[in-house]
Amino acid sequence: MGRTVLDVGDVRKTYGSGETAVHALRGLSLSVGRGDYVAIMGSSGSGKSTLMNILGCLDVPSSGTYLLDGVDVSRLTDRQLALVRNRRIGFVFQSFNLIPRMTALSNVELPLAYAGVRAAERRRRARAALALVGLTERAGHEPNQLSGGQQQRVAVARALVTAPALVLADEPTGNLDTGSTMDVLGVLDRLNRSGRTIVLITHEPEVAQHARRLVRLVDGRIVEDVRTR
Numbered sequence: 001m002g003r004t005v006l007d008v009g010d011v012r013k014t015y016g017s018g019e020t021a022v023h024a025l026r027g028l029s030l031s032v033g034r035g036d037y038v039a040i041m042g043s044s045g046s047g048k049s050t051l052m053n054i055l056g057c058l059d060v061p062s063s064g065t066y067l068l069d070g071v072d073v074s075r076l077t078d079r080q081l082a083l084v085r086n087r088r089i090g091f092v093f094q095s096f097n098l099i100p101r102m103t104a105l106s107n108v109e110l111p112l113a114y115a116g117v118r119a120a121e122r123r124r125r126a127r128a129a130l131a132l133v134g135l136t137e138r139a140g141h142e143p144n145q146l147s148g149g150q151q152q153r154v155a156v157a158r159a160l161v162t163a164p165a166l167v168l169a170d171e172p173t174g175n176l177d178t179g180s181t182m183d184v185l186g187v188l189d190r191l192n193r194s195g196r197t198i199v200l201i202t203h204e205p206e207v208a209q210h211a212r213r214l215v216r217l218v219d220g221r222i223v224e225d226v227r228t229r
Contacts (some may be wrong), residue, residue, distance in 0.1 A: 003166050004065070004070075005034050005197045006053075006197075007030075007031050007065075007067040008028060008030040008034075010038045010226060011025055011027070011051075011061040011066060012028075013025040013050050013061050013062050013220075024047045024050040024220055025061070026047075027064070028116070028217075029214065029222075030221065030222065030225075032199060033197075034165075035192070036117040036194070036198075036210045036212060036215075037188075037198045037200070037209070037212040038198070038212070038213045039215070040052075040198065040199065040216075040217065041203060041205075041214065041215070042216060043185045043203065046217040046220070047203055047220035048124070049201075049216065052168070052170050052201045053138065054066060055068075056074055056168050060073075061074060068084065086111055086207060087115065088166065089164050089168055090161075090168065091169075092152070092159050093170050093171075095175060096152055097114075098154060098158075100143055100144065103139065104141055105123065105127065105134060105140065106126075107155045108126040108129050108130060109122045109123065109125075109126040109161070110158065112162065115162065127137075129157035129161040132157065132160060132191070132205070133153060133187050134187070134188075143156070149175050149176055149181075149183045149184055152173070152175075152180065155172075156184065160196075167188075167191065168196065168197070168199050169188065169200045169201065173204070188200070189210055211228065212229060
């Protein structure tokens with residue numbers, strides 16, 4: 001593994017206070033090197049959604065440190081956090097989150113448009129990202145003209161287009177049938193083999209099997225962290 005992409009140190013997250021306080025994360029530490037492929041598993045209430053939000057800079061810890069690609073995100077302003085989210089993290093969500101009346105190509109271009117990249121360069125990079133997920137032929141199609149698996153592959157291309165330090169996939173196959181699930185996991189496997197760092201949040205063991213490392217959460221703590229291959 002190359003240098004560390006994610007370094008979470010003794011992170012705690014508490015919602016509320018006093019007797020009604022909910023301790024979602026209880027002193028969790030996790031380090032992920034460049035090029036790793038980590039599945040984070042846990043049942044409902046284990047803290048995995050809270051951890052996902054902190055890793056994705058959508059929420060900040062109550063205490064502890066989080067370094068993303070060497071940047072201490074706990075010290076950033078909201079505006080700086082938004083920039084980090086846009087440039088250093090590629091998100092893949094369960095529900096695809098594509099914009100309906102835009103083509104696949106335009107959907108993939110969106111993060112670059114937010115980052116102020118010029119139109120010709122945006123298109124070039126978006127086409128390259130669609131090629132990586134095997135959807136060159138579908139660049140002009142709108143989401144309602146694509147299968148669920150194809151829509152999720154467009155979402156993966158959108159996650160990749162900014163060349164992020166980390167691809168963060170939250171239950172990426174949760175809404176897909178078996179065939180589409182295998183398609184999307186195949187894309188993630190290939191991306192990891194080409195050197196991308198992937199953190200996958202899932203509750204499905206057969207999805208987690210694709211990762212190289214399994215981290216299991218119970219009650220806001222890591223109870224297992226094993227290399228699977």
